Amino acid sequence: MRIPILKLRQYLLISVQVELDDQTALRFQEDLLNKIHSEGSIGVVIDLTSVDMIDSFIAKVLGDVVDMSGLMGAKVVLTGIQPAVAITLIDMGIKLQDVRTALDLEQGLEKLQLELEG
């Protein structure tokens, strides 16, 4: 299963609306990095509104995606993290440090535009 990646101007938008198993997450990681490279994107919004649960592996993959994208020159904002997901992450001791977050896709995009376009 592939997670669709939408290109909007210099940004990539992703809304995760499938269950994130390990293989899907890794494939998404690869797809996203390739897309950043091919499109020359400067910012990425990953919306997790529909994600009910997250485990330590998926959390690590997400954290890695943010770091890898950063190395390639694209800033990532995670949006729509549900209460249960936030609780799980903190309970597991995963802080996704230095990761930008926002309430929803729209605010995530605004945050990126403010940071990147002033």
Next chain:
Amino acid sequence: MRIPILKLRQYLLISVQVELDDQTALRFQEDLLNKIHSEGSIGVVIDLTSVDMIDSFIAKVLGDVVDMSGLMGAKVVLTGIQPAVAITLIDMGIKLQDVRTALDLEQGLEKLQLELEG
């Protein structure tokens, strides 16, 4: 298989990146109309860049989606129709009349914003 629908302000963005079989198309139709209703969206962009092939049933479903969304008060723009898809549609005598189209997601969104926000 569900096609993800992204909400951006008053608009819904869809990038079809799976093969459109009959069931997926009908489910998408239902999902989209429900989302227009629940979010109060005034415009929809459906990006078909990744769709290589289309048959008469899918073409009819897409045409219906446009008409149904219109009845509900949301304008739809189809974007990224590939040459092969355009050829197939015209060969089959399907003209998707009165359907707005644009080159890509970005231009589709701009078209809607121009029409709806002036």
